[in-house]
Amino acid sequence: MPAISKKGVAMPESPIRKLVPYAEDAKKRGVKVYHLNIGQPDIKTPQIALDAVKNNTIETLSYARSEGSETYREKLANYYVKNNIPVNANNIIATTGGSEALLFTIGSITDPGDEIIIPEPFYANYNGFSTASGVNVVPVISKIENNFALPKIEEFEKLITKNTKAILICNPGNPTGYLYSEEEMDKLKALVLKHDLFLIADEVYREFAYDGLKHTSVMSIKGLENNAIVIDSVSKRYSMCGARIGCIVSKNEAFIKTAIKFAQARLSPPTYALLASEAALDTPQSYFDNVIEEYVERRNTLISALEKINGVKVAKPKGAFYCVAQLPVKDSDHFAQWLLESFNYQNETVMVAPASGFYSTAGEGKNQVRIAYVLNKQDLLNSVKILEEALKKYPN
Template sequence: MKFSQRICSMQASPIRKLAPYAAEAKEKGKKIYFLNIGQPDIKTPQAFFDAVGNFKNEVLAYGSSEGDTRLIDAICNYYKDYGVELGREHVFITAGASEAIVFAFAALCDPGDEILVPEPFYANYNPFSQCVSAKIVPITTRAEEGFRLPSVESMEEKITPRTKAIVMCHPGNPTGIVYTREEMERVAALARKHDFFIIADEVYREFVYNNLEYVSFGNLKDVEDRVVILDSVSKRYSACGARIGCVISKNKELMAQILKLCQSRTSPPTLDQEGAVALYSTPKSYLQEVNKEYEKRRDIMYRALKDMSGVICEEPKGAFYMMVKLPVDNAEKFIVWMLQDFDLNGETVMASPGEGFYATPGLGRDEVRLAYVLKEQDLSRAMEILKAGLEAYPGRTAPVIAN
């Protein structure tokens, strides 16, 4: 049987593709510290479960295609604290930010159109773009430069008549980058000049460290008609399984097109929306405490990595990931080796190979994405195991230097 070229050319998730090796390692009795996936261990606010448990309708019926108006109102109120004024017509509820990304790509791109993305980037942008037969055009950034954006001139070289949007993950997954106002204005100027949209993936907005001020792309007044914000409760409230996100834009024509997609999937999940309404009433103290916890975890991981010979990384300023260059011949081979052939007293570590976070062939081959989503004690232990693994790995490409 023959399958579509679209699906055959789609890459497997670098975050989940090595799961069979992890399952095999667990069957052999190894304990694995999972640093490969952004699944927080922070407790989900109880209000979510209470709201779902108290849902007493006799029929679990379809909801509005746009989403529950109570949830939309809650999101609008949330954005007021960021200086972004929204009306109900600017917000549609989606099944996670993933659906919001697909909707934005589908509404903006014809087959063969191009989407600019600073790389390394969230790996699922690749398959999401392939779903609509669009092409990711990477803007390469480097760990040695803190993953900062290149000059306007070098970004402009990537723009063609088929450029329809640029995706800005802010704060960044997998790099932890928090863009400066100047960098954001640089992107806005290009979007105005070349008439394309800014798709702002801001799901990690609450995770910004070092007392940095966060600016949303929704705060840039001169590009309000070409900004599309993607958001989610998944990471903010540690509710990844709720699958509730939203797509936001003040461009009426664009939202009219996205509404067709909302209607085609009928409606977002009713019970998860019920819980999400309650999540948006969570006290700000919850988010403040979570922020402090992740900053502590970042510091533990960063200090440990800087103490490992041959490892290159920059301190991330947001989200809860680090993109790390390792002294290995191939990061994917190293991860598989850690799962199959290595353990430290019966324990090992799993990471995400970095190559899948790039669109430029060959880049990221010696890099991994690490998620600092484990409690402090487990994170410290995971770093000990990673260091021992790097020192023992047969494919190490740099000499071990005693600390």
């Protein structure tokens, strides 16, 4: 039998999606499943974006430009300028989701065997994208005890080697919901300039900053023009996960010229999705104001309820719409599967994402889960009640 590649064997499973068959089986048995496992908002997509696709007069659905249409990139640049990110259309490459933006970025700045330092827990697919490129993830652990704040900069520095090419952060964070302060960003700036590294910031949750806190984009920090790379997406901002439109933003001309070659190799992002994404940029501020208010209420509802469960510790998110909860269990992978296979409370159960998949350090996160508060407040309360009852009955 022909052999599978070592890279393919090493490719990690998604901690978010690997339990889907168990959830589907539970539903077939008539059990209602509350999906807390995936960041699929239930917020409605702006009507203006949907109408752009429904009401267009395209007769031939042709290729878009490899880097995305000029009108979209110019309009997108205006959005960034309004958010204190001074860029122009030539600094932007439209991609098929933030995922492709990350793949193009890693492909443009690393060679096999190179290293990227990432604070963990981190978005699980960072592991997958790095494995696909033959790149090694070097983790620096953040702790639930201090709300997953940026680890000490000395912890980053002692991990830097001749193979280190970049530091990658998610801000606000997935899975933690942590929002890096301006002071923390300045510390990273000093480090990457000292060692001549790229600082990649996944900023897809930029709008979701709570409690009066402000998001600090890596692209708004003076002096990082040649080092900063932003990964972005319309998926969460406009509740358009299915559009699969993201982008790379950078003022480093050599990097952009290189990334465009990757964009050309895959031809173009999807034309209809570009139309919807361009129209979405006209979404009124009131949409975001209402969404942020809703997520703050959901966050407060969820965290308050979780904190009342004996033995549960939870970090309070400052942004995005995720939290990491530490449970009184030894193996959250087993617990998450058990919830779907063997447990229900009043014919209902919950699906969570085991947090070990958001770490690359072996053994970390084994008693933690990521919860996405993308459901309405009553569903969140129901979910926490189910979780509480499950912990009472789980044969730990």
